[in-house]
Amino acid sequence: MKIYTKTGDDGNTGLQGKLRISKSHPRIIAYGAVDESNAALGIVLTNQLDEDILNILRKIQNDLFVVGADLSNPNLNDVKNRVTLEMIQELEKNIDKFESELPPLTSFILPGGSVPASQLHFTRTIVRRAETLIVQLAEKDEINSNCMIYLNRLSDLFFVMSRLINKRNGNEDIPWKI
Numbered sequence: 001m002k003i004y005t006k007t008g009d010d011g012n013t014g015l016q017g018k019l020r021i022s023k024s025h026p027r028i029i030a031y032g033a034v035d036e037s038n039a040a041l042g043i044v045l046t047n048q049l050d051e052d053i054l055n056i057l058r059k060i061q062n063d064l065f066v067v068g069a070d071l072s073n074p075n076l077n078d079v080k081n082r083v084t085l086e087m088i089q090e091l092e093k094n095i096d097k098f099e100s101e102l103p104p105l106t107s108f109i110l111p112g113g114s115v116p117a118s119q120l121h122f123t124r125t126i127v128r129r130a131e132t133l134i135v136q137l138a139e140k141d142e143i144n145s146n147c148m149i150y151l152n153r154l155s156d157l158f159f160v161m162s163r164l165i166n167k168r169n170g171n172e173d174i175p176w177k178i
Contacts, residue, residue: 016073026137031071033130034151038064040123047116050168053161056094060154063087067151070144071134083146091153098160102167108176113166120165124158127151 007013012020013028021027041061045054069081111121131151137143163173 016069016078017075019074026133026140027071027074030130030133030137031068033126033133034064034068034071037123037126037130037151038068040119040126044116044119044123047119049116049165053165056157056161060157063150067147070147071137074141076142076144082144083150085146088146088149088153091150091157095153095157095160098157098164102160102163105173106175109163110174110176111162112174113162113171114169117162117165117169117171120158120162124155124162127155127158131155 008023011023013023014020015027038061041057041064045057045061049057063083066081066087067083070083073081112118128151131148134143134148134151138145138148165171166173
């Protein structure tokens with residue numbers, strides 16, 4: 001099978017169910033940002049990371065494919081490849097677990113401290129943008145609202161994981177100074 005099909009040369013692309021829409025449609029832009037989040041996460045995964053963090057991030061990469069597949073399928077009656085409440089609860093469980101290892105925040109913090117933490121902060125910002133684009137899509141088209149919730153929790157998890165990576169590696173959070 002060839003990687004190029006030439007079917008998108010006219011500025012349209014295919015969705016599940018053999019539908020075709022413009023590549024500038026909010027649905028395509030939204031799941032493109034999810035794909036970008038996944039690519040950025042791939043960069044994070046090139047670092048030496050603790051096994052618990054590594055395993056969770058690898059699972060999230062797969063879950064982000066589910067988010068993209070969900071967004072590419074406008075037929076909400078099709079239950080295949082849908083973001084579920086269980087996926088969201090798994091993120092929340094990990095947030096709670098990792099937060100228990102961290103000192104409470106006393107101020108806003110700046111992204112940084114170490115390369116992997118900084119990369120994860122950067123990935124978090126891409127996830128936030130993807131979430132915003134999904135909200136815009138939801139204002140036009142019906143979508144699985146779990147996609148928005150999942151990305152909201154995911155950005156929270158990436159924030160907590162960034163702090164945890166710094167702590168485990170002996171790096172301090174960088175407080176925002178006014």
